[in-house]
Amino acid sequence: MPEKTEKPGTAKPGAETTTATEDRPRRRQARGERRIAQLLDAAATVFSTTGYTAASTNAIAREAGVSPGTLYQFFPNKEAIAIELGSRLMHEMRQSYDEALTPIDPGATPIEDVIAGTVDRFIEFNCRHPAFFALMHGPDIPGRIAEEHDALHRTLTARVEALLAPFTPGTPAPTLARTAQMCVGIYKAGLELVLAHEGAEREAYVQELKVTLLRYLSPLVGDVVK
Incomplete structure (x- = not known):
């Protein structure tokens, strides 16, 4: 007997059932990811409003x-x-300073x-993610977040040091390291004031922060930028 041939576009028996079975876990996973994102967005709002504690x-x-x-x-x-929220925000923060702290020609x-x-x-x-400041600098934050933040701080300081190095040729390494630490410290102190204000006052504090950093760094980089 001649073999039966399937019409083009006709699925084999059971194919639709198999596809539907495979699709269900993917749909459940997608729904779960959306729910997690919804919960994390809500947590960010609550943490930034009331603090973690x-x-x-x-x-x-x-x-x-x-x-x-x-x-639950x-x-x-x-x-x-x-x-989970802190880890995601720190990952995004790393991407930000990877782009912002690229060494340049002075x-x-x-x-x-x-x-x-x-x-x-x-x-x-930080203005887009106020929960980041609440989680990283608030009291009683989970130990794992504190550890990740310490690692983030060390990497950030090292990147600032590398950024400043071309502007400070001949500066001893310990001096450059202290300068980078001070820059990060000044920024964090100014950030708290910036986030405590809104509108024109916030912009004024941002400008004050820039002026403070420039006045601090000018004696060290003056010979390079003249």
Whole structure:
């Protein structure tokens, strides 16, 4: 007997069932990822409003518009939420300073432009993610976040040091390291003031921060930028 041939475009028996079975886990996974993103967005709002210590899983669930039971399907407690949110924000922060702290030719870009561009980039990130400051600098943050933040701080300081090196030829390494530490410290102190204000006052504090860093660095880089 001649073999039966299938019509073009006709699926084999059971093919649709197999495809549907494979699609279901993917749809569940996509829904789960959307729910996690929803919970993390709500946590960011709660943490930035009340701080980590005063925040609660009930408040986060309420902000997300879900029941506490739904929240516990994805996170066992507030600390787990903070760790996941903190890790994601730190990853984004690393991407920001990878772009902002690329060593440049001091003869082509004045130090004041370097300061302005770097400060603007970091301020923009923190204003867009106020929960980052609340998690990284607040009291009683989870130990894992503190450890990751310490590592982030060390890397950030090293990148600032590398950025300043072309502007400070001949400067001893210990002096350059202290200068980078001071720049990061000045920025963090100014950031707290910037985030405490809004509108024109915030912009004024951003400008003050840039001026402070420029005045601090000018004696060290003066010979290069003249």
